[in-house]
Amino acid sequence: MESIGLNHFLVVSAILFSLGIYAVVTRKNAIMVLMGIELILNSANINFVAFSRYGNSGLGGQITALFVIILAAAEAAIALAIVLNLYKTFAHVNIDEIDKLNS
Amino acid sequence: MNDIILINISIITLLLPLFGFGLIILFSKRFPKLYMLGIGLLIVNFVLAVILLYAKLSNFLTQDINFQFTWIDFGNVPYLGNVHIDLGLKIDNITVIMLFVVNLISMLVHIYSLEYMKGDKRFNRYYAYLGIFTFSMIGIVIANNLLMIYIFWELVGLSSYLLIGFWYEKKSAADASKKAFITNRVGDLGMFIGILIVFTTYHTFTFDSIFEQISNGVLPFDSNAWLTATGILIFMGAVGKSAQFPLHVWLPDAMEGPTPVSALIHSATMVAAGVYLSLRIFAMLTADAMLVIAVVGGFTSFLAATIAITQNDIKRVLAYSTVSQLGYMVMAVGVGAFQYAFFHLITHAFFKSNLFLGSGSVIHAMHHEQDMRQMGGLRKKMPVTYAAFIVSSLAISGIPLTSGFLSKDGLLAGSLAFAHLTGHWLLPTFGFLVALMTAFYMFRLVIMTFHGEPRNKEKYNHAHESPFVMVLPLIVLTALSLFFWYTPNPVGPEQGWFLSEWVRPAETVVPQETRFDFMKTTGEEVSGHSAGAVVFSEEYEHAMHWAHIPTLILSLLLGGLGILFAFVIYHWRKIDPDELAEKFKSLYLFSLNKWYVDEFYQATFIAGTLKLSYLLSLFDKYVVDGIVNGTAFVTRGISTVSGIFDKYVVDGLVNFTAFLSGLIGLGFRRLQSGRIQTYLVLVIFSLILLLLFFEPF
Numbered sequence: 091m092e093s094i095g096l097n098h099f100l101v102v103s104a105i106l107f108s109l110g111i112y113a114v115v116t117r118k119n120a121i122m123v124l125m126g127i128e129l130i131l132n133s134a135n136i137n138f139v140a141f142s143r144y145g146n147s148g149l150g151g152q153i154t155a156l157f158v159i160i161l162a163a164a165e166a167a168i169a170l171a172i173v174l175n176l177y178k179t180f181a182h183v184n185i186d187e188i189d190k191l192n193s
Numbered sequence: 194m195n196d197i198i199l200i201n202i203s204i205i206t207l208l209l210p211l212f213g214f215g216l217i218i219l220f221s222k223r224f225p226k227l228y229m230l231g232i233g234l235l236i237v238n239f240v241l242a243v244i245l246l247y248a249k250l251s252n253f254l255t256q257d258i259n260f261q262f263t264w265i266d267f268g269n270v271p272y273l274g275n276v277h278i279d280l281g282l283k284i285d286n287i288t289v290i291m292l293f294v295v296n297l298i299s300m301l302v303h304i305y306s307l308e309y310m311k312g313d314k315r316f317n318r319y320y321a322y323l324g325i326f327t328f329s330m331i332g333i334v335i336a337n338n339l340l341m342i343y344i345f346w347e348l349v350g351l352s353s354y355l356l357i358g359f360w361y362e363k364k365s366a367a368d369a370s371k372k373a374f375i376t377n378r379v380g381d382l383g384m385f386i387g388i389l390i391v392f393t394t395y396h397t398f399t400f401d402s403i404f405e406q407i408s409n410g411v412l413p414f415d416s417n418a419w420l421t422a423t424g425i426l427i428f429m430g431a432v433g434k435s436a437q438f439p440l441h442v443w444l445p446d447a448m449e450g451p452t453p454v455s456a457l458i459h460s461a462t463m464v465a466a467g468v469y470l471s472l473r474i475f476a477m478l479t480a481d482a483m484l485v486i487a488v489v490g491g492f493t494s495f496l497a498a499t500i501a502i503t504q505n506d507i508k509r510v511l512a513y514s515t516v517s518q519l520g521y522m523v524m525a526v527g528v529g530a531f532q533y534a535f536f537h538l539i540t541h542a543f544f545k546s547n548l549f550l551g552s553g554s555v556i557h558a559m560h561h562e563q564d565m566r567q568m569g570g571l572r573k574k575m576p577v578t579y580a581a582f583i584v585s586s587l588a589i590s591g592i593p594l595t596s597g598f599l600s601k602d603g604l605l606a607g608s609l610a611f612a613h614l615t616g617h618w619l620l621p622t623f624g625f626l627v628a629l630m631t632a633f634y635m636f637r638l639v640i641m642t643f644h645g646e647p648r649n650k651e652k653y654n655h656a657h658e659s660p661f662v663m664v665l666p667l668i669v670l671t672a673l674s675l676f677f678w679y680t681p682n683p684v685g686p687e688q689g690w691f692l693s694e695w696v697r698p699a700e701t702v703v704p705q706e707t708r709f710d711f712m713k714t715t716g717e718e719v720s721g722h723s724a725g726a727v728v729f730s731e732e733y734e735h736a737m738h739w740a741h742i743p744t745l746i747l748s749l750l751l752g753g754l755g756i757l758f759a760f761v762i763y764h765w766r767k768i769d770p771d772e773l774a775e776k777f778k779s780l781y782l783f784s785l786n787k788w789y790v791d792e793f794y795q796a797t798f799i800a801g802t803l804k805l806s807y808l809l810s811l812f813d814k815y816v817v818d819g820i821v822n823g824t825a826f827v828t829r830g831i832s833t834v835s836g837i838f839d840k841y842v843v844d845g846l847v848n849f850t851a852f853l854s855g856l857i858g859l860g861f862r863r864l865q866s867g868r869i870q871t872y873l874v875l876v877i878f879s880l881i882l883l884l885l886f887f888e889p890f
Binding site: 111114115116186189 | 874
């Protein structure tokens with residue numbers, strides 16, 4: 091049995107990234123899109139951590155991952171606030187129909 | 194009194210009339226009395242001329258005063274050496290005498306015109322023109338080089354043109370001024386070519402310098418023939434200005450101008466400028482050139498005298514008489530009678546301007562009637578004018594005690610001596626025939642105008658003696674037509690101070706082999722370099738002496754005969770002039786129509802010029818215009834083609850590009866949906882495609 095190496099992490103990360111993209115592109119609900127973005131960010135985190143573990147760049151990757159988590163938290167807070175406001179305005183959060191600024 | 198003062202005075206005399214001209218032309222509107230300034234300046238000028246005459250003749254009798262400065266310096270011109278153009282004055286005895294005459298007659302005419310031109314609407318301008326004429330005439334007189342003479346020559350032509358055409362409302366006057374100007378140009382062209390030859394050869398315009406080089410053996414194109422040609426070419430200018438055949442036609446027509454102008458310009462001063470020029474270039478005339486000049490002069494004087502016999506217009510008779518007398522002077526230059534040519538120039542200036550002013554007085558009295566057939570019997574009404582006319586007529590006919598007798602006899606003797614020495618007997622024949630005719634036509638004029646019964650009672654009754662300002666010049670000029678101003682001996686001009694002291698013959702400088710035999714120098718200087726040669730060799734002096742008595746007798750006889758004929762035919766009417774005219778009808782008509790010279794010119798030169806201009810206009814119309822129109826046509830054709838190309842090809846390309854862009858835009862427009870997710874998909878797919886395509890790893 092093969093031990094778990096870098097490629098495994100990368101594959102997981104790629105799958106997560108693809109799922110995230112898929113979510114962002116296909117979902118109509120704003121919350122879902124935000125969740126897709128979280129997936130993408132986390133796939134990137136996996137990559138950072140994996141490269142940090144298998145590469146020779148010290149702890150830089152792990153620290154970056156921590157930063158990304160913090161940023162993601164902040165982003166989620168702001169984005170959820172925006173979504174709440176959207177909901178207050180439109181009574182739904184379907185991003186296809188929020189086109190008041192378009193034309 | 195030194196020579197600097199003389200130079201300054203002569204420059205002032207030159208410039209004063211010009212100053213007057215400028216002031217009158219510019220300010221005549223504001224000051225209608227400005228013509229008085231013109232008269233005043235001329236009187237000052239006359240006084241200056243008298244001072245000059247006195248100072249020159251008393252202090253510098255045998256010394257000429259030269260003043261010269263470099264006008265333009267071209268520096269060292271390749272192949273030519275140092276070239277510079279000098280201007281300057283030469284004050285010799287001839288100059289001061291001419292200055293005196295010009296200023297005196299100009300002043301008298303200024304005064305005379307006060308009355309004659311009274312009430313003319315361009316009175317001030319008339320005086321301005323007289324001023325510029327006087328200026329240019331003085332310029333000719335004092336110049337010491339051909340260039341200045343040429344410049345003033347043309348200015349004189351201009352003022353003559355302005356004054357002949359002074360009453361330009363009259364078509365005849367306008368035509369006459371044009372005719373005078375154009376005819377003069379023909380002569381001036383020859384003069385200009387002559388001057389150019391001189392400058393090419395000698396690199397100077399100054400007379401003294403030219404003569405010196407000729408006497409050193411420098412000739413135009415190293416040929417005696419060219420020296421002759423140069424002399425004749427410069428003389429052509431004189432042919433034009435002095436109205437010699439074949440360019441004499443303008444002078445009679447010039448009588449369309451005001452009569453005082455005729456007296457000043459067309460009898461006394463300007464037309465004498467040609468003779469003056471001939472005298473100035475006398476030293477460089479070869480025997481052949483002199484012969485040409487003599488024949489031209491002799492023939493002109495004969496031709497004009499025959500015409501004068503039958504004319505009925507009082508001014509025309511005088512005009513032809515002027516042409517005839519000028520012919521005399523030119524002939525005198527040609528036969529080498531230098532002094533007498535100048536002498537006759539002076540005496541003629543006085544008595545002819547007297548005659549013209551007299552005729553002006555008559556015309557004034559007759560209310561601008563010029564036809565002698567309308568006059569008659571004016572003797573009693575106009576005694577002063579009549580006296581002036583009689584004295585002047587006697588002078589021009591060569592009757593003793595008058596000035597005309599002295600000069601005319603002298604030049605006839607000169608022509609006789611010349612014939613005796615060279616065998617050209619035609620010249621004195623012309624001369625004596627003219628003497629006969631002159632006496633005849635002058636007394637025909639006097640008798641028709643002043644004697645007999647008045648032919649036009651109405652005009653006669655209105656006639657009256659002219660006012661004082663018109664009579665005064667007549668008196669002065671009449672006095673000057675008498676002999677005692679020139680010589681103490683009424684029949685011996687050569688004993689007088691005028692000829693023996695004041696006027697000395699010029700010294701000829703042309704090579705020995707081109708001179709007349711009697712002008713060759715003998716003795717030590719036969720080698721060809723003969724700067725000190727004198728025109729009048731002893732041989733010529735002898736011949737003159739020999740010719741003196743026969744001339745005296747002949748000319749007196751012929752003059753008397755002429756006057757007698759005039760009295761027989763016109764006063765006592767023993768022979769009816771009309772019958773005589775009928776009898777010699779062809780001769781009479783030939784003379785009355787002025788030898789058909791005008792008609793000949795009309796038929797040949799003028800018609801030819803018109804024909805040529807017509808041909809040239811055809812050339813213009815069909816060839817030049819054709820080329821222009823053809824170019825226009827071709828240009829239009831090319832532009833049309835170019836326009837089509839522009840419209841369909843260039844515009845087509847531009848429009849096609851726009852169309853294509855539109856089409857593409859139509860397609861891509863759908864992509865701009867506004868949905869972020871669509872964009873994102875596109876971005877991701879593009880990224881994947883790029884990664885696949887470029888394979889960065």
